[in-house]
Each structure stands twice: as structure tokens, then as C-alpha cells.
Amino acid sequence: MKNQFARLCVSVVVTFLATTSLQAQQCDSILNRSLMNSHDVVNKSSAKSAMTNQFCNSSFNDAKSSGSLSGGVSYGIFDAEVAQSDSSYQSWKSENCGSSSSADQAATYRFEAQRALSSQAIAAWEACMTESEGLSCYAKPNQDPNVVVITISWRPPGPGASIIQEAELIGGRRQGGAEGFILPPNSEIAWGKRNIMLTRDGKKGITAAITVLYGTQRSYSCEVRAPALDTPPPPPPTIPPVSVIWQSAMPPITTGPLLQPCGCLAHVQDPNQTTVELSNACKGDVSGIAIRDATMPDTRFSPFMPIAGRQFAALRLPPGRKATLQSPEGGISGFIAFTCPGQPAVPLHKTCGFFSADQQRSIIAACPYSGSSALGGSCTCPKFEPKPGGGFVEAGTWAGKVIPIPPPPPGTLPLFK
Numbered sequence: 084m085k086n087q088f089a090r091l092c093v094s095v096v097v098t099f100l101a102t103t104s105l106q107a108q109q110c111d112s113i114l115n116r117s118l119m120n121s122h123d124v125v126n127k128s129s130a131k132s133a134m135t136n137q138f139c140n141s142s143f144n145d146a147k148s149s150g151s152l153s154g155g156v157s158y159g160i161f162d163a164e165v166a167q168s169d170s171s172y173q174s175w176k177s178e179n180c181g182s183s184s185s186a187d188q189a190a191t192y193r194f195e196a197q198r199a200l201s202s203q204a205i206a207a208w209e210a211c212m213t214e215s216e217g218l219s220c221y222a223k224p225n226q227d228p229n230v231v232v233i234t235i236s237w238r239p240p241g242p243g244a245s246i247i248q249e250a251e252l253i254g255g256r257r258q259g260g261a262e263g264f265i266l267p268p269n270s271e272i273a274w275g276k277r278n279i280m281l282t283r284d285g286k287k288g289i290t291a292a293i294t295v296l297y298g299t300q301r302s303y304s305c306e307v308r309a310p311a312l313d314t315p316p317p318p319p320p321t322i323p324p325v326s327v328i329w330q331s332a333m334p335p336i337t338t339g340p341l342l343q344p345c346g347c348l349a350h351v352q353d354p355n356q357t358t359v360e361l362s363n364a365c366k367g368d369v370s371g372i373a374i375r376d377a378t379m380p381d382t383r384f385s386p387f388m389p390i391a392g393r394q395f396a397a398l399r400l401p402p403g404r405k406a407t408l409q410s411p412e413g414g415i416s417g418f419i420a421f422t423c424p425g426q427p428a429v430p431l432h433k434t435c436g437f438f439s440a441d442q443q444r445s446i447i448a449a450c451p452y453s454g455s456s457a458l459g460g461s462c463t464c465p466k467f468e469p470k471p472g473g474g475f476v477e478a479g480t481w482a483g484k485v486i487p488i489p490p491p492p493p494g495t496l497p498l499f500k
Contacts, residue, residue: 110211114196117204130199131158139180140188143169190308218303231309236276249294255281265291286312325406333459334397345423359408363400367424370399375410387486435462437481
């Protein structure tokens with residue numbers, strides 16, 4: 084007889100557990116409809132978190148039949164391809180849902196949905212959760228994230244005695260209550276709804292399991308979970324900017340400047356053009372020459388020509404790294420790229436350029452140069468003068484400086500880029 088009673092009790096408990104779970108799933112449809120209604124949403128971040136956990140805990144067909152896939156796209160959880168294909172949906176789940184259990188995902192969904200929705204929407208859901216006969220329980224967020232409110236609703240089928248058989252509590256503590264219990268075991272539970280405030284153990288999630296014996300042979304059970312507090316990820320390591328070492332001489336280079344700007348090299352220039360911040364968004368290194376002038380130069384003047392107040396710096400930016408080019412007030416900074424992922428290297432060609440005496444105008448004479456002088460070094464070009472009767476005759480040399488060609492493409496920003 085004792086074994087028969089045990090089998091009967093287990094059978095009833097299983098039946099009422101399944102009923103409680105089914106009730107919660109049916110009430111979840113109220114949360115889902117509200118999350119899809121922008122008028123009911125008061126916290127978009129929590130709404131996105133709730134929807135994400137719902138998708139992680141749903142099959143593609145269930146999500147499709149509920150009409151929530153479009154919400155996944157509108158909330159930016161996944162793209163339209165995921166919303167249209169079971170295989171894409173499963174791939175998204177494997178990449179984004181981690182190893183949380185179905186029960187934890189459902190608990191997080193309900194918890195975050197309550198944070199996201201208006202009080203009217205939450206009231207409708209709570210009414211659904213407590214309207215049925217039997218035992219129901221759910222967790223509610225609190226303004227203090229270290230406090231969780233557990234709501235327990237008991238609606239017995241009649242006037243018989245109702246005794247708490249089990250009231251296990253894990254991950255939290257009730258003020259003034261015995262450790263490990265949300266309610267005193269073997270005590271009577273009255274009809275109605277009660278809110279119990281629990282304090283978390285650290286940032287842990289909370290689980291409570293409650294079983295009520297009604298009469299002598301009918302048991303009702305419910306289990307409720309509150310998700311753990313998210314631990315914010317550590318801040319990304321601070322990567323110092325690449326050092327910029329300025330010098331008056333042109334650094335040695337082995338290739339010429341690129342024929343086109345380096346499109347994945349981002350830059351921010353202040354309104355006065357004295358500061359340029361470079362940021363390498365490329366998949367590989369970007370290298371080149373940084374240039375700064377103490378005064379605003381004539382833009383027709385070659386940036387490679389050493390002049391008074393001009394400085395150079397060889398610069399190599401690995402992917403994701405930054406560098407700041409700073410000029411004196413009234414000056415200007417720029418960068419000329421010599422290597423950029425996806426662009427072929429340009430052979431280094433030298434020319435001997437002769438400039439006007441004040442070195443603030445364009446080249447007025449140039450000739451190919453194949454000598455040994457470094458960039459910026461001295462060189463000469465043959466000087467020709469017209470001769471009587473037509474034609475030209477060599478008449479000495481121009482004294483010039485060695486510069487690379489081709490020059491930077493016109494119209495690029497920042498200046499000299």
C-alpha cells in the first residue's frame with residue numbers, strides 16, 4: 084500500500100509539474116506579443132536580451148509560428164537570411180546561444196521581458212500566471228539588482244489542508260528565514276498570492292523549488308529561477324599609439340608613394356589642421372612618411388623637399404593601431420602612404436628637382452636621377468639656354484635636391500596623405 088501511494092504521489096506530481104510548465108509557456112505568448120509591440124516596450128536593451136533568449140530556446144518552426152522572427156530582424160539580433168532559413172537559424176544558435184540550459188534561457192527570457200515591458204503588459208502576464216488552479220511561481224526583477232522578488236500563488240482545489248513539503252532555495256537568502264529554504268517546510272500555506280524578497284549570494288542565479296501537499300494524496304510543484312547577474316567583461320586593454328619620431332632629414336625609403344589613397348586608413352583632422360589622428364582599419368600594416376610643417380606651405384610645393392620648419396617621420400601602423408601627428412600652432416600635418424594592403428608597391432623613382440630660391444613654389448626644373456645621394460640630398464640637372472638661330476645649348480647645371488616620384492595624388496586628405 085505504501086508503494087502504491089508513492090507511485091500515485093509521483094504520478095500526480097509529474098502531472099502538475101507539466102501543467103505548471105505548460106501554463107508558463109502559454110502565458111509567455113503575452114510577453115512575446117508585447118515585445119513585438121513598440122508601444123509596450125520601455126527598455127529596448129532588455130527587450131533585445133529577452134528576444135535573444137527566446138530564440139535560443141525555440142526551434143525555427145516554433146519561432147516562425149509565433150510570428151517573432153521578424154522581431155529578431157527588427158531588434159538587430161540576426162539578419163533576414165536567418166529569419167527565412169532553418170539551417171541559417173541553427174547556425175546562428177550554435178554561434179550565439181552558448182551552453183545555457185533550456186530552463187535558464189526561459190528564466191532569463193521572462194526576467195528580461197519584465198524589465199523591458201510596460202506595467203500594463205506585465206500585469207496581463209502576471210494575471211495569466213496566477214489565474215489557474217494549483218501552485219505557480221515566478222521571479223520578478225527589482226530596482227536593486229541584488230534583490231529578487233519571488234511570487235508564489237496557491238489556488239487549492241478546495242478547502243482541504245495545504246502543507247509545504249519542500250521549499251528549497253539555492254543562490255539566495257530570505258531575510259529572517261532559514262538558510263536554504265524560501266518557506267518553512269511542513270508549515271501550512273494559505274490561499275492567495277505572496278511576494279518574497281530574496282537577497283542574492285553574490286552575483287549567482289537563484290533557484291527555488293516548492294512542493295505543496297493538498298490533502299493526503301495530491302501534490303503540486305513549481306520551480307522558479309532568476310538569472311545570474313551579468314558580470315561585465317573586462318575593458319579591452321589600452322593599446323598605446325604608435326610613437327612618432329620627428330627628424331629634419333627625409334627617412335630612407337625603398338618604394339615610391341602609392342598612386343591612390345589607402346582607403347582603409349582612417350583619419351580624423353582637427354578644424355585647424357594641426358592634428359591628424361591616423362587609425363589603421365586595414366587587414367595588414369600600413370607604412371609611409373609623416374610630414375609636418377611649422378607654417379602653412381604652398382600646396383604646390385613638393386612635400387618631400389626639406390625646407391625650413393619641415394620635419395619627417397617614418398611610420399608603420401599595424402592593424403588596429405593609431406598614431407597622432409601633431410604640428411605647432413599655425414602648422415599642418417599629413418601622411419603619405421607607401422604600402423597599403425591590396426595595393427601594389429610602386430617602384431621608387433628619383434628625380435633631381437630644382438626649386439625657386441625661397442623653396443616655396445613648384446619645381447621649375449627636373450631631371451631623372453640615378454646617383455647615390457639619398458632623398459633630400461644634393462644633385463644637379465643640366466641647364467639649357469636658347470642659342471642664336473634656334474635650339475638650346477647646355478650652359479651649366481641647376482643645383483637641386485633628390486626627391487621621389489611620382490608625387491602624391493592630388494586632392495587627398497589629410498594634406499600629403
